[in-house]
Amino acid sequence: MNHANLRAKVWEEIEHIPDNKILELYQLVHGFRVSAEPTAANPMSFAGCWSDLPEGIYSDLLNDVHDRRQQAFSERRDRESNSD
Structure with missing residues (x-):
């Protein structure tokens, strides 16, 4: 599966997340993105x-x-x- 298809599937899943879980999802995704970024010493x-x-x-x-x-x-x- 290519990256475009994976992104589309992720967005589909996000659309089904209940409103009371959006903050938790945001924190998870944000933490994952930040930890994946290269950091300067x-x-x-x-x-x-x-x-x-x-x-x-x-x-x-x-x-x-x-x-x-x-x-x-x-x-x-x-x-x-x-x-x-």
Whole structure:
């Protein structure tokens, strides 16, 4: 059976789902779709502790971490080169 036929059969089945089960079906289908999508590695995921940060704050945090690391390693290089 090809994909088009399978999709048609899925839609037919969905049409027969009782209204009181639609939310449950949606959660099942949504969870399946999300788990099937490839995910980009997020170096700061920390098991979800950053997941509820607004995007702007998260971006600011990443930029701040990046800037502080550059500054720290820059100062370290300066100290190492002046230790003669």
